[in-house]
Structure formats: structure tokens, C-alpha cells
Amino acid sequence: MNIDQAKAWNGPEGEHWAETDRRARGVNEAVDRYLFGAAAIGVTDAVLDVGCGTGETTRAAARHAGAGTAVGVDLSAPMLRQARAEADGEGLANVRFEEGDAQVHPFPDGGFDVAVSRFGVMFFADPVAAFANVRRALRPGGRLVFVCPRAMETCPWYTVPLTALLRHARPGTDVRAPESGMFSLAPRERIVDVLSAAGFDHVAPEPLDVALSFGPDAATAAEFYLGSGPVRAVREEHPHLSDDDVRAVLEEALRPYDRDGGVDIVGGLWLVTAIRAARANGR
Ligand SMILES: C[S@@+](CC[C@H](N)C(=O)[O-])C[C@H]1O[C@@H](n2cnc3c(N)ncnc32)[C@H](O)[C@@H]1O
Incomplete structure (x- = not known):
């Protein structure tokens, strides 16, 4: 169904995505505190991680559900390869990944x-x-x-x-949100x-402003961004830009955020919770 997405997350870029994801470790630490706080995973729970990528959150879910299971599903074969290797490396026996x-x-x-997802x-x-489809996978x-x-x-x-970066590439241009994604x-x-139409109840999006941590200094953060999708x-669109050029522009833009030994930048997020209601009408 999501053919373009499958191409984007697999294709020749797949390995690159996996590598970027590896570098992103720790970026979302603060996000995870909210995600797992709200998910309140029980020790025997079966957890589904939607769009799990390299499985950082799936492994965390498996640790919360020590006597249960965690299953990560993702379109990206290279990311899942890495997810499996990392879970093996950690000796996690109650985690599984499915490509789909x-x-x-x-x-x-x-x-x-419970089903969780971090940006997936x-x-x-x-x-x-x-x-x-995710609702169907959940118990009432x-x-x-x-x-x-x-x-x-x-x-x-x-x-x-x-x-x-855009202003450097073409002075006067501004960033626009992509139409999809x-x-x-x-x-x-x-x-x-969307969630109501999909059959969820008690849909509750809570706004959060979370500090994302892009590394110990502006150079490290620039390196992370260099490999990122955006x-x-x-x-x-601007193939004339060299690696060094882009790196330098990013580093300069990120330097004002390089404080107290780290580059933290705010991300405005929704933390969304919803329930598959236990209904008599079979919905
Ligand atoms: C921004 S990444 C987030 C990855 C991971 N959840 C994390 O936080 O590190 C989005 C992920 O969603 C996956 N994805 C996109 N569309 C999907 C779909 N229809 N089914 C499964 N996975 C999908 C992509 O392959 C990618 O790994």
C-alpha cells in the first residue's frame, strides 16, 4: 500500500537511514520518558511498536514487559536488520521484528x-x-x-x-512543511x-515541548543533521552544495544552541493516547 514510503525507507538510502538512526541514539531520551510514562507497560504485556525503525523503543518496551513480548513492525529491511542485531547483542529474548x-x-x-509509536x-x-488495522491488533x-x-x-x-541551509543554497528562500509525512x-x-474514524475512543492529544538532544557540541549535531532526511x-534540490559546505552552514546555525555541554533544541510534539473500547456492539 505505502509503496513510495517502502522505496524511501528501503532503496539505496536504506543503509543510510539505518546509520543515521544509529547516530540518533539519545536524541529522543526526553521523548521516551513521556511515551513510556503514558504507555504504562505492564510486566506481562504484549506490546506492538509501529514504524519501529531500528527498534530502540521496541527494545525499551521489551525491557518494560520483561515477562511479556514486544513486536516491532517496519517497512525498512535495513533498519530491521540493525534492530535485530541490537536486540541480539543485548540478549533480549522477548523481542521480535516483522517487516511489513x-x-x-x-x-x-x-x-x-498496547501499541506504541515514536514518530512512526x-x-x-x-x-x-x-x-x-492497529486498532484491530489491540485487545478490547x-x-x-x-x-x-x-x-x-x-x-x-x-x-x-x-x-x-536553504538560505545558503538560494538566498531569500524559506523552509516549508512537506505536504505529506x-x-x-x-x-x-x-x-x-483520524483516530475516531479508525474506531478509537478517548482520543487525547497532549501538547508537549520537549528538548531533543543532538549531541555534545555543534559539530556532532551538524554531523547528525547531515545524514537526516530533511x-x-x-x-x-541543490546538488552543487558540498559536504563541507553543508556541514559548515549547519554547524553555524546550531552553535547558538550549544550550551552547558550539549546541543538541545525544542520539538513541539503531540503525546497521543487512545483506547480500543471494550464494546458489546463488536466495533
Ligand atoms: C521517523 S522514523 C521513526 C523510527 C523509530 N520509531 C524511531 O523513533 O527511531 C519512521 C519509521 O516509520 C516507518 N514507516 C513508515 N511508514 C510505515 C508503514 N506504513 N508501516 C510500517 N512502518 C512504516 C519507516 O520505515 C521508519 O522506520
Whole structure:
């Protein structure tokens, strides 16, 4: 179903995504505190991680559900390869990864107590169908907890480096939110509409402003951004920019955030919780 996404997250870029993801370790530490706080995973729970990437959150879920299980699903074979290797390296026996499109993946009906996602649910071609498929995978009373970005204007982690790069590439240009993907669930009413149409109840998006940590200094942060999707997209449009050029522009843009031994930039997020209601009408 999500053919373009599958190409993007697999294709020749796949290894690159996996590598970028590896470098991103720790960026989302503060996000995870909120995600797992809200998910309240029990020790025997079966947890589904949607769009799990290299499985950082799946492994965390498996540690919370020490006597249960955690299953990560993702479109990207290279990312899942890394996810499996890391889980093996940690000796986690209760974690499993499945390659598939969460929109249509044949999850077991009612097989999970909780579904989580960290930035993995904004890319569906048909979001209502995808969330309905995740809902089907939850037992009645099961809960969905995910984080996704709020409007681009609340995300200086995105706008600051990209604006600098775009203006360097073509003076006078400004950053625009992509039409699909990253910010597709930014409007609060969109989240409520989509999840309600997919059959979830008690849909509750809570706004959070979270400090994302991009490393110990501006040079490290620039290196992270260099491999990220948004920067790669700008570079595809402006192929004349060299690595060194881009690195220098990013580092300068990030330097004002290099404080107290780290580069922290705010991300405006939704922390969304919803329930698959236990209903008599079979919905
Ligand atoms: C921004 S990354 C987040 C990865 C991971 N959750 C994390 O926080 O590190 C988005 C992930 O969603 C996955 N994805 C996008 N569309 C998907 C779909 N329809 N089904 C499963 N995974 C999908 C991508 O392959 C990618 O790994």
C-alpha cells in the first residue's frame, strides 16, 4: 500500500537511514520518558511498536514487559536488520521484528495490550485504514500511545538548520512543511478525526515541548543533521552544495544552541493516547 514510503525507507538510502538512526541514539531520551510514562507497560504485556525503525523503543518496551513480548513492525529491511542485531547483542529474548506495512500487516486480532509509536505513524497513505488495522491488533480495552510532531513552527529543531541551509543554497528562500509525512498529524483535529474514524475512543492529544538532544557540541549535531532526511531532501534540490559546505552552514546555525555541554533544541510534539473500547456492539 505505502509503496513510495517502502522505496524511501528501503532503496539505496536504506543503509543510510539505518546509520543515521544509529547516530540518533539519545536524541529522543526526553521523548521516551513521556511515551513510556503514558504507555504504562505492564510486566506481562504484549506490546506492538509501529514504524519501529531500528527498534530502540521496541527494545525499551521489551525491557518494560520483561515477562511479556514486544513486536516491532517496519517497512525498512535495513533498519530491521540493525534492530535485530541490537536486540541480539543485548540478549533480549522477548523481542521480535516483522517487516511489513502497518496499514495492512496481518497482525493477530486482539493480540496486543498496547501499541506504541515514536514518530512512526505520520507516513501512511491511508491513515484511517492504518490506524484501524492497529486498532484491530489491540485487545478490547487496549491502548494506543504515540508521539508525532506538532506544527512545523513549534519545531525549531527542524526549521533552524533547514532555514539556514536553504538560505545558503538560494538566498531569500524559506523552509516549508512537506505536504505529506512528518507534519501530517500536526493539526489536533486531524488526530482526533483520524483516530475516531479508525474506531478509537478517548482520543487525547497532549501538547508537549520537549528538548531533543543532538549531541555534545555543534559539530556532532551538524554531523547528525547531515545524514537526516530533511537535509538530504534539500541537497537533492541543490546538488552543487558540498559536504563541507553543508556541514559548515549547519554547524553555524546550531552553535547558538550549544550550551552547558550539549546541543538541545525544542520539538513541539503531540503525546497521543487512545483506547480500543471494550464494546458489546463488536466495533
Ligand atoms: C521517523 S522514523 C521513526 C523510527 C523509530 N520509531 C524511531 O523513533 O527511531 C519512521 C519509521 O516509520 C516507518 N514507516 C513508515 N511508514 C510505515 C508503514 N506504513 N508501516 C510500517 N512502518 C512504516 C519507516 O520505515 C521508519 O522506520
